[in-house]
Amino acid sequence: MSFVRGEVRVSVPATSANLGPGYDSLGLALGLRDELTATTIHDGLEVVVEGEGAGALPLDESHLVVRSMWAGFGAMGIAPPGIRLHCRNVIPHARGLGSSSAAIVGGLGLARALVSDGPSRLSDGDLVQLAADLEGHPDNVAPAALGGFTISGREGMSWYAVSAPVDPRIRAVAFVPPYSLSTELARSLLPASVPHADAAADAGRTALLVAALGGAPEHLLTATRDYLHQDYRRPAMPESLALVDALRADGVPAVVSGAGPTVLAFLADGVPGLLAAADLRGRCPGGWVAHELDVDRSGVRVG
Ligand SMILES: Nc1ncnc2c1ncn2[C@@H]1O[C@H](COP(=O)(O)OP(=O)(O)OP(=O)(O)O)[C@@H](O)[C@H]1O
Numbered sequence: 001m002s003f004v005r006g007e008v009r010v011s012v013p014a015t016s017a018n019l020g021p022g023y024d025s026l027g028l029a030l031g032l033r034d035e036l037t038a039t040t041i042h043d044g045l046e047v048v049v050e051g052e053g054a055g056a057l058p059l060d061e062s063h064l065v066v067r068s069m070w071a072g073f074g075a076m077g078i079a080p081p082g083i084r085l086h087c088r089n090v091i092p093h094a095r096g097l098g099s100s101s102a103a104i105v106g107g108l109g110l111a112r113a114l115v116s117d118g119p120s121r122l123s124d125g126d127l128v129q130l131a132a133d134l135e136g137h138p139d140n141v142a143p144a145a146l147g148g149f150t151i152s153g154r155e156g157m158s159w160y161a162v163s164a165p166v167d168p169r170i171r172a173v174a175f176v177p178p179y180s181l182s183t184e185l186a187r188s189l190l191p192a193s194v195p196h197a198d199a200a201a202d203a204g205r206t207a208l209l210v211a212a213l214g215g216a217p218e219h220l221l222t223a224t225r226d227y228l229h230q231d232y233r234r235p236a237m238p239e240s241l242a243l244v245d246a247l248r249a250d251g252v253p254a255v256v257s258g259a260g261p262t263v264l265a266f267l268a269d270g271v272p273g274l275l276a277a278a279d280l281r282g283r284c285p286g287g288w289v290a291h292e293l294d295v296d297r298s299g300v301r302v303g
């Protein structure tokens with residue numbers, strides 16, 4: 001086993017988890033990518049961050065991409081003498097677009113690409129297991145690794161992740177507010193239990209959402225109704241929930257993206273009742289940024 005010579009380049013997509021009712025299970029990869037470059041060096045650690053997080057992220061071993069690279073090397077049973085890492089980040093941090101999962105999956109992807117027989121030592125399935133262990137839940141790491149739409153969860157001590165189809169007409173607009181919300185804080189707002197009726201309604205909508213995304217986008221508004229997390233999190237992001245409510249009142253399938261505070265609105269060209277991208281962009285609140293995004297089909301990618 002040895003390291004490849006020279007630089008390796010990996011890119012990894014943003015992701016939106018939950019998609020309304022699919023709490024900690026459903027996730028969608030989106031066309032906004034962080035680009036990471038790494039080389040093995042004789043000694044030490046050199047980290048450069050450009051874009052999101054520049055000047056704020058640590059540049060030592062605690063950097064999430066670096067920690068994830070070491071986890072990947074550990075799983076493959078190899079350790080480089082030193083690492084040089086360059087991150088060009090565009091995914092907003094702590095906004096609900098899967099930045100931490102992108103860092104984790106990107107770091108594991110870099111480690112795999114740096115080892116000459118990396119892909120046979122660390123399969124995509126292994127990578128998802130490691131990434132979900134590092135993130136603590138699988139719904140962002142699965143689409144970041146595999147691309148497209150994924151259904152994931154925990155089974156005993158391991159994780160499952162299955163890819164499901166997405167209708168090619170479906171795209172999304174992400175409305176990103178100027179304020180952040182940590183996933184940890186958003187998770188602390190959730191109750192230990194929910195009424196049985198809410199759990200039952202949520203299960204039905206989650207099943208409908210798999211069908212709606214797969215080829216029945218006319219059902220997206222009904223299918224994206226959540227009963228498990230968005231309202232409990234309202235006090236931490238009232239402006240985001242107000243935008244979700246206003247868009248949904250106008251027939252737009254809008255949800256809180258991941259743990260928030262970004263709002264994700266679906267569109268599907270030619271489907272009656274759904275707004276077009278230009279109309280949706282016009283609904284962006286002042287000071288927020290609207291990204292019109294395609295579904296990313298490839299996940300973490302070398303080169
Ligand atoms: N590219 C990155 N490089 C290093 N650390 C990162 C990177 N992206 C995110 N992080 C770390 O992860 C934190 C954000 O993670 P958090 O889970 O709170 O939000 P998120 O992943 O953006 O949103 P969500 O999980 O709701 O989609 C950042 O504050 C930073 O510490």
Ligand SMILES: N[C@@H](CCO)C(=O)O
Pocket residue numbers: 017018023024025137139140183186187229258259
């Ligand atoms: N399912 C997660 C996604 C954010 O990482 C949550 O809502 O807390």
